Each structure stands twice: as structure tokens, then as C-alpha cells.
Amino acid sequence: xxxxxxxxxxxxxxxxxxxxxxxxxxxxxxxxxxxxxxxxxxxxxxxxxxxxxxxxxxxxxxxxxxxxxxxxxxxxxxxxxxxxxxxxxxxxxxxxxxxxxxxxxxxxxxxxxxxxxxxxxxxxxxxxxxxxxxxxxxxxxxxxxxxxxxxxxxxxxxxxxxxxxxxxxxxxxxxxxxxxxxxxxxxxxxxxxxxxxxxxxxxxxxxxxxxxxxxxxxxxxxxxxxxxxxxxxxxxxxxxxxxxxxxxxxxxxxxxxxxxxxxxxxxxxxxxxxxxxxxxxxxxxxxxxxxxxxxxxxxxxxxxxxxxxxxxxxxxxxxxxxxxxxxxxxxxxxxxxxxxxxxxxxxxxxxxxxxxxxxxxxxxxxxxxxxxxxxx
Amino acid sequence: xxxxxxxxxxxxxxxxxxxxxxxxxxxxxxxxxxxxxxxxxxxxxxxxxxxxxxxxxxxxxxxxxxxxxxxxxxxxxxxxxxxxxxxxxxxxxxxxxxxxxxxxxxxxxxxxxxxxxxxxxxxxxxxxxxxxxxxxxxxxxxxxxxxxxxxxxxxxxxxxxxxxxxxxxxxxxxxxxxxxxxxxxxxxxxxxxxxxxxxxxxxxxxxxxxxxxxxxxxxxxxxxxxxxxxxxxxxxxxxxxxxxxxxxxxxxxxxxxxxxxxxxxxxxxxxxxxxxxxxxxxxxxxxxxxxxxxxxxxxxxxxxxxxxxxxxxxxxxxxxxxxxxxxxxxxxxxxxxxxxxxxxxxxxxxxxxxxxxxxxxxxxxxxxxxxxxxxxxxxxxxxxxxxxxxxxxxxxxxxxxxxxxxxxxxxxxxxxxxxxxxxxxxxxxxxxxxxxxxxxxxxxxxxxxxxxxxxxxxxxxxxxxxxxxxxxxxxxxxx
Numbered sequence: 001x002x003x004x005x006x007x008x009x010x011x012x013x014x015x016x017x018x019x020x021x022x023x024x025x026x027x028x029x030x031x032x033x034x035x036x037x038x039x040x041x042x043x044x045x046x047x048x049x050x051x052x053x054x055x056x057x058x059x060x061x062x063x064x065x066x067x068x069x070x071x072x073x074x075x076x077x078x079x080x081x082x083x084x085x086x087x088x089x090x091x092x093x094x095x096x097x098x099x100x101x102x103x104x105x106x107x108x109x110x111x112x113x114x115x116x117x118x119x120x121x122x123x124x125x126x127x128x129x130x131x132x133x134x135x136x137x138x139x140x141x142x143x144x145x146x147x148x149x150x151x152x153x154x155x156x157x158x159x160x161x162x163x164x165x166x167x168x169x170x171x172x173x174x175x176x177x178x179x180x181x182x183x184x185x186x187x188x189x190x191x192x193x194x195x196x197x198x199x200x201x202x203x204x205x206x207x208x209x210x211x212x213x214x215x216x217x218x219x220x221x222x223x224x225x226x227x228x229x230x231x232x233x234x235x236x237x238x239x240x241x242x243x244x245x246x247x248x249x250x251x252x253x254x255x256x257x258x259x260x261x262x263x264x265x266x267x268x269x270x271x272x273x274x275x276x277x278x279x280x281x282x283x284x285x286x287x288x289x290x291x292x293x294x295x296x297x298x299x300x301x302x303x304x305x306x307x308x309x310x311x312x313x314x315x316x317x318x319x320x321x322x323x324x325x326x327x328x329x330x331x332x333x334x335x336x337x338x339x340x341x342x343x344x345x346x347x348x349x350x351x352x353x354x355x356x357x358x359x360x361x362x363x364x365x366x367x368x369x370x371x372x373x374x375x376x
Numbered sequence: 377x378x379x380x381x382x383x384x385x386x387x388x389x390x391x392x393x394x395x396x397x398x399x400x401x402x403x404x405x406x407x408x409x410x411x412x413x414x415x416x417x418x419x420x421x422x423x424x425x426x427x428x429x430x431x432x433x434x435x436x437x438x439x440x441x442x443x444x445x446x447x448x449x450x451x452x453x454x455x456x457x458x459x460x461x462x463x464x465x466x467x468x469x470x471x472x473x474x475x476x477x478x479x480x481x482x483x484x485x486x487x488x489x490x491x492x493x494x495x496x497x498x499x500x501x502x503x504x505x506x507x508x509x510x511x512x513x514x515x516x517x518x519x520x521x522x523x524x525x526x527x528x529x530x531x532x533x534x535x536x537x538x539x540x541x542x543x544x545x546x547x548x549x550x551x552x553x554x555x556x557x558x559x560x561x562x563x564x565x566x567x568x569x570x571x572x573x574x575x576x577x578x579x580x581x582x583x584x585x586x587x588x589x590x591x592x593x594x595x596x597x598x599x600x601x602x603x604x605x606x607x608x609x610x611x612x613x614x615x616x617x618x619x620x621x622x623x624x625x626x627x628x629x630x631x632x633x634x635x636x637x638x639x640x641x642x643x644x645x646x647x648x649x650x651x652x653x654x655x656x657x658x659x660x661x662x663x664x665x666x667x668x669x670x671x672x673x674x675x676x677x678x679x680x681x682x683x684x685x686x687x688x689x690x691x692x693x694x695x696x697x698x699x700x701x702x703x704x705x706x707x708x709x710x711x712x713x714x715x716x717x718x719x720x721x722x723x724x725x726x727x728x729x730x731x732x733x734x735x736x737x738x739x740x741x742x743x744x745x746x747x748x749x750x751x752x753x754x755x756x757x758x759x760x761x762x763x764x765x766x767x768x769x770x771x772x773x774x775x776x777x778x779x780x781x782x783x784x785x786x787x788x789x790x791x792x793x794x795x796x797x798x799x800x801x802x803x804x805x806x807x808x809x810x811x812x813x814x815x816x817x818x819x820x821x822x823x824x825x826x827x828x829x830x831x832x833x834x835x836x837x838x839x840x841x842x843x844x845x846x847x848x849x850x851x852x853x854x855x
Binding site: 055056057058059060079080109111115116119120122123132136137138139140142143144145146147148149150151152153154155156158159160163164175176177178179196199202203204205227229230233278279280281282304307308332333334335336345346348349351352355356358359361362363374 | 488489490491492513514534535537541542545546548549558562563564565566568569570571572573574575576577578579580581583584585601602603604623624625627628629630631632668669671672675676679727728729730731756758759760761794795796797798799800801802803807811814815816818819820822823825826827828829830841842
């Protein structure tokens with residue numbers, strides 16, 4: 001028996017699908033990022049496609065939510081622009097066949113290495129149109145760079161994973177693709193030496209746009225981007241200062257390295273629980289040390305100067321997950337389980353949990369939008 | 377501007393309420409004397425004034441929580457106040473409210489250069505945040521023009537911007553975490569020194585909520601290493617269209633300046649008369665600033681100048697020194713003061729898509745003729761944030777009303793071309809009644825639902841942001 005699947009082709013259709021739903025909906029874009037399987041009728045947004053507006057001279061893109069990310073990126077490339085927040089593609093590491101949509105990226109607030117310097121997906125977001133759980137079409141924000149007109153529901157919807165509303169259209173600030181990039185790379189640092197180096201690099205005036213450490217191979221990587229002469233100058237200054245002895249990767253080899261870090265390529269095809277922990281960079285070595293001390297088998301990729309720790313826990317998964325959550329909670333931050341037998345999203349303090357529940361009750365009074373997905 | 381009638385039942389209990397507040401705060405932190413509450417009767421939107429019932433000046437989060445708990449129990453509206461520099465009336469009191477001022481809370485709580493953040497009490501002024509870290513060559517990026525006086529509390533409430541947000545973003549992009557007290561006195565932490573939310577992005581919705589969802593008492597802010605240097609280029613054009621096209625071409629060429637400022641002929645003339653900055657007399661001026669080492673700046677400025685030359689500028693002056701940079705910025709930085717010398721003025725801050733600039737400037741010119749009021753435009757051109765300055769005579773009966781009506785028409789024009797009512801000042805009371813021009817009733821209901829959740833009794837700054845008729849049901853339901 002084939003499952004019923006809803007696949008609206010425009011916003012009115014989406015509103016109708018939601019208002020007439022009589023039970024839970026499982027909302028998907030390309031199906032590449034959802035972390036929790038929700039029981040419910042599939043609501044597939046991949047029919048909501050197309051570009052509404054693209055003004056390169058104003059760095060503004062308005063696009064329907066189901067548009068494939070690859071199409072968005074290809075369109076921007078024709079004008080030598082890009083999504084500055086460098087959205088990751090987790091389809092390979094999560095073993096998903098689908099192709100990522102821009103709405104899915106926004107719903108997950110998915111950001112890559114450049115998040116550290118250029119901001120997260122939510123920071124590039126200028127506006128949203130969405131349908132709430134009652135089937136009401138709502139817009140917030142707009143298409144301009146600066147907008148403080150009323151509450152910022154754009155941020156609230158970014159990263160809400162479809163639990164407050166289903167996105168129909170998103171407006172984004174895009175940025176020029178720089179002329180050149182280069183990565184300074186060094187093999188052999190310990191994790192704490194690497195985090196020290198990365199923090200030092202972030203404290204220079206050289207606009208570092210990537211600061212990562214790959215535990216396998218002990219690779220420390222620092223990226224600069226910009227006008228060609230500027231990249232040459234900045235890499236030399238970094239080598240003279242905080243990155244003495246580092247080698248230089250340029251152009252395509254630099255880009256390939258960061259794509260691997262962004263997509264967690266070193267973890268692809270390997271079994272184990274997958275975690276992402278956000279914390280202060282200088283707290284990251286402590287987490288790695290605690291896993292080592294507890295004899296938990298793991299591999300790690302540190303991004304965001306150490307502030308984002310991606311972990312593949314291969315041995316001691318139950319204890320490892322509990323240790324990660326406890327450690328991160330103690331030092332301030334949050335850990336999300338991308339794959340494994342743990343709750344995906346971290347628990348919140350009672351006050352925050354009450355506010356979150358209150359918002360869900362108002363935006364989705366029937367509790368039909370990805371119910372339970374983000375609850376800890 | 378209509379405000380709800382004060383609640384007589386609250387006013388009749390003033391003595392008792394003030395006594396209760398005095399049980400949780402030092403005597404000098406509760407102000408109830410009519411002569412002294414006058415100090416809080418308005419913010420920088422001085423056309424509207426109303427002394428509050430009382431004002432309190434707590435010194436820390438615990439005192440804020442104690443005050444809010446009492447006001448919640450007593451059903452007293454609370455209007456949070458940073459430094460009172462709001463141009464939108466965000467801190468305008470009602471006669472039955474308690475003003476909660478954060479001016480005593482200005483401590484630096486933690487500075488961490490490795491992880492690049494500072495945690496401060498929110499009464500601290502914007503500029504003194506940078507002041508606390510500049511020894512180490514760091515700075516806090518958002519730079520509203522009131523930065524000498526404005527408090528971080530107000531910056532968070534209004535999601536303040538500044539001249540350099542093209543590169544660095546506005547407050548929300550530089551705010552990592554807050555300690556917030558909800559109206560019922562509960563203290564909660566949102567975000568922290570780490571990045572992004574583990575659950576819903578409540579921090580994102582707090583920033584810019586105009587003090588209606590909670591009182592933010594402490595903030596964790598991103599600090600950045602100062603660039604090696606910065607220098608501008610000044611360019612003059614014989615039409616607004618040409619200047620607008622030049623901005624678009626610079627951005628399309630892949631150069632991202634830290635600021636692009638635009639001034640039109642009326643402003644150029646007034647500034648030149650006032651500051652004698654040596655500006656050319658022309659239709660439109662651009663000041664484009666870039667950052668980096670000397671060589672990097674030269675490289676960027678020469679590329680920008682090459683683009684400008686394709687638009688036949690009447691003047692093109694690259695700064696080569698700090699003195700030349702100061703001369704270029706002199707006129708722009710004195711623009712508001714210069715206009716203030718020749719007239720009373722009202723400063724709007726609608727944002728428009730940059731491509732609609734010529735159309736909007738023409739529309740403003742037509743409105744200027746229609747209303748008989750002079751307008752000058754200064755403009756953060758890179759991000760479309762306009763600052764039309766409408767000049768009027770406050771002593772002339774009816775002129776303020778005329779000016780407000782014209783301002784509303786300009787803002788409607790901004791919305792009509794795809795922009796918004798306010799780019800960085802906030803809605804407050806000033807743009808409250810225009811919200812229906814930008815948003816549908818459903819759009820506004822969604823925003824008010826958020827307030828229902830955070831402040832079910834609608835006691836925090838209740839008469840702001842939303843048109844009174846649309847918020848009335850929520851406010852009545854709360855009583």
C-alpha cells in the first residue's frame with residue numbers, strides 16, 4: 001500500500017494541505033538533514049521551486065523554499081556570488097539519497113566553516129514566508145539588508161526544523177565570491193596546541209574565514225580569502241606570526257579541504273554515533289580529553305576555531321553520548337546527536353523549555369508540524 | 377500619537393506600589409517624586425512626553441527580577457529604558473508605568489580574547505564596550521551614531537545598526553547570549569559564549585523585540601580584532617541615478633567595502649556650509665570606506681575608483697592619509713548637527729532595495745514639494761538604509777503634524793518599493809500605526825503571539841510596536 005504523500009506546488013496549496021490535515025505531518029525538503037523520524041503523513045516541499053528575485057548589485061536573493069540548494073548555488077555562481085555561510089551537505093555522511101533544498105538548509109540553520117567569520121545561515125536570512133500549523137500564511141522580514149520592523153520571526157523560523165511553520169519562500173543576503181583563497185596547513189599539533197593556534201589566528205586582523213583541526217592526521221588548517229594580493233599578504237603575515245612552519249594550499253586544493261571539513265567527509269561510510277557540539281573554542285580540548293580518559297573510541301573534526309566539535313563515537317556509544325552531553329552542559333553550549341540512539345536535540349532549561357512549548361502551542365496549536373522532533 | 381489611558385486603579389495604589397519597590401531596592405534607586413520622574417518623561421523622540429508613575433534603577437539581575445515580580449503581581453506596566461536615546465519613542469512612559477532604567481548596571485563581567493567575547497551588564501554604553509577591549513586592539517562592531525551615549529540594553533532591544541554593518545552586521549549578528557528576566561521575575565540564560573541555539577533561536581527573537589518580551593540585564597557580545605587600517609574615497613556625481621548605479625557596480629565587482637555612505641544635494645549644501653569639508657557641489661556624493669593594510673587599501677580603492685570613473689564622476693578623491701580621511705568624513709559625520717543648525721528635523725530610517733533608490737528619491741522630492749517641507753537624504757547606500765531628514769519649524773503650529781504626515785508617506789513609499797519602515801531605529805510609537813502598511817493582520821498576529829507567550833499579561837512596554845487597535849484584544853485579554 002502506497003503512503004499518502006502531500007506535495008504542494010505553491011504556497012496556497014501548502015496552506016490548504018496544512019489546514020486540511022487531520023493528523024501529524026512529517027515535513028521534508030530533500031530529506032538530507034532531518035535527524036528524527038516523525039510518524040506522520042509526509043509533506044514534501046520539493047514542489048515549491050523557483051527564483052522570485054535575484055539582484056546581484058543588492059546582494060539579494062528571494063527563492064521558493066523547495067528549490068534545490070545546488071540550483072541556488074549554480075545561479076549565484078553565474079554572478080560570481082555565493083551563500084557566505086557555506087551550507088554543509090550531510091547527505092553522504094548520513095547516508096541519505098536526496099538532494100538538499102534551500103528551505104531545508106534554513107529550517108536546520110545549517111552553516112559551515114565560514115560561519116565563524118561571516119555568520120550563520122540565520123544571519124544571512126532577510127525574510128521568510130511560511131505557513132503555520134493552522135494553515136495561515138505569514139510573512140516576516142523582507143528583502144532588505146536592514147530591517148527592525150517588528151519582531152524577528154525570521155531568526156525564530158531559521159533552525160526551527162519545521163516545528164513552527166513550513167517555509168514557502170526565503171530571502172537571503174548573498175556575498176561576492178572572493179578572487180582567491182589559500183589555506184595554511186600544519187600536521188602534528190595536539191588538539192590543545194591546535195586550538196591555541198586557531199584562537200590566535202582568529203585574534204589577528206587578517207579576516208580568517210576558516211579555522212579547523214582534523215584529529216585524524218592532526219591537521220590544523222587556517223583559511224584566508226579575498227583579493228589575490230590580499231590573500232598573498234595575509235598568508236605571509238600569518239606565517240610570520242601565529243602559523244610559523246605552516247604550508248600553503250591554494251585554489252582548488254584549499255577549496256577541497258574545506259568542503260571535506262564542512263561535509264564531515266572523513267566520517268563518511270564509517271559506523272558510529274555522530275555528534276555536533278557547540279561550545280567555547282577553548283573548552284573543546286577538554287571534551288576530547290574527557291572522551292580519551294573515559295576510553296571512548298572516537299574521531300573528531302574541530303571547526304569554528306574549536307567551537308564546533310564534530311564527533312564520530314565508535315566505541316562506548318551510550319556512555320560517550322552521555323559524557324558529551326554532560327560535559328558540554330557543564331561548560332556552556334549544546335550538543336546535537338546527528339545519528340545514534342540518543343535524543344537528537346539537547347534538553348533546555350525549564351524556563352526556556354516552557355517558552356519553546358508556548359511558542360509551539362501558538363504557532364502549531366494542533367501539534368501537527370513535525371511533532372516531537374525537537375523535544376528533548 | 378495616541379497612548380492608552382492610564383489605569384486609574386494602578387495610579388490610586390501608587391503609594392503602596394512604591395513602598396513595595398522600596399523593600400527590594402535601595403532608597404535612592406526608587407524615584408517617585410513628581411519633580412524627579414520628569415527626568416524620564418521622554419527619550420530622544422522629544423515631541424512626546426509623559427512622566428512615569430515611578431522609575432527604578434536596579435543594580436543587578438536579582439534586583440531587576442525582584443522589581444518585575446512586584447510589578448507583575450501588582451499588574452503595573454513596565455517600560456525598560458537604556459540610555460533614553462531611542463528616536464522611535466521606545467522608552468516613552470505611560471502615566472501608570474514604572475520605568476526600569478539599567479543605567480546603574482554598567483560593569484564588564486568577563487573579557488575573553490581567546491574566545492573573542494565580552495560579557496557586560498547592559499547599562500554599559502556601546503562605545504565603552506569597545507573602550508574596555510581596545511587596549512588589546514579589539515572592538516565591538518555595531519556602531520550606532522549615538523554610540524557615545526546609547527546602552528547595550530537599548531541596542532539589543534532595537535537591534536541597532538550603524539555605519540559599518542555592510543561588513544560587520546547589526547546587533548543581532550554580534551550578540552552571542554543574554555541574561556534575561558521575564559515579566560514574572562524569572563531569570564533565564566539564552567545563548568552564551570558558544571554559537572547558535574541548541575533549540576529554537578529565542579535569542580534571535582529577543583534581539584529587536586523593543587523591550588516587550590523580557591528585560592535583558594547582561595549580554596555576551598562578539599569582539600573582533602581591529603583592522604590594520606581604514607581609508608575612504610569620496611566621489612561626486614551629477615545625478616542620484618549615477619551614484620546608485622555606481623554602488624551596484626562596486627558590489628557586483630566583488631568588492632565589499634566596510635561602509636558606503638550617500639548624501640544628496642540638500643545635505644551636501646547644508647553640511648558644506650556648516651563643516652567646510654571641501655565637498656564638491658553636485659547632486660550626489662558617495663563615501664566608500666575599505667579596510668586592511670595600506671597596500672590592501674590602495675588595491676581596493678584603485679579598483680573602486682576605476683569603477684567610479686566609468687560613471688563620469690565630477691569629483692574623485694582617494695584618501696591617502698588619516699588627515700584626508702578625517703576631512704572626507706567630516707561633512708558626513710556632522711550631517712545631523714548641521715541640519716539641526718538650520719531647522720528642526722525629523723529623521724526617518726526606512727530601508728529600500730538599493731535598485732529603487734532613484735525612484736524613491738524622486739518620490740521624496742515630489743512629497744517635499746507637496747508638503748512644502750525641505751528634505752535632505754543621508755543614506756547607508758550599501759544596505760539600503762535611508763535617513764531622510766525632514767526639516768520643519770517646531771514653533772510653527774501644525775508644522776510637526778505636517779512633518780509626521782509627510783514622514784508616514786515616505787515610509788509608505790519605502791514599503792511600496794519592497795523595503796521596510798525601519799532599518800535600525802525600531803518601531804516604538806513612531807511607526808507603530810504604520811505597521812499595517814507593511815504587514816497583514818495575520819503577520820502581526822504571529823508577532824503578537826510571541827508576546828503572548830513571553831509576557832502573557834502584556835505588561836512590558838505594552839503600547840508600542842503594534843497598532844493599538846490590533847493589540848487591544850491581546851491587552852484586554854491579559855487584564
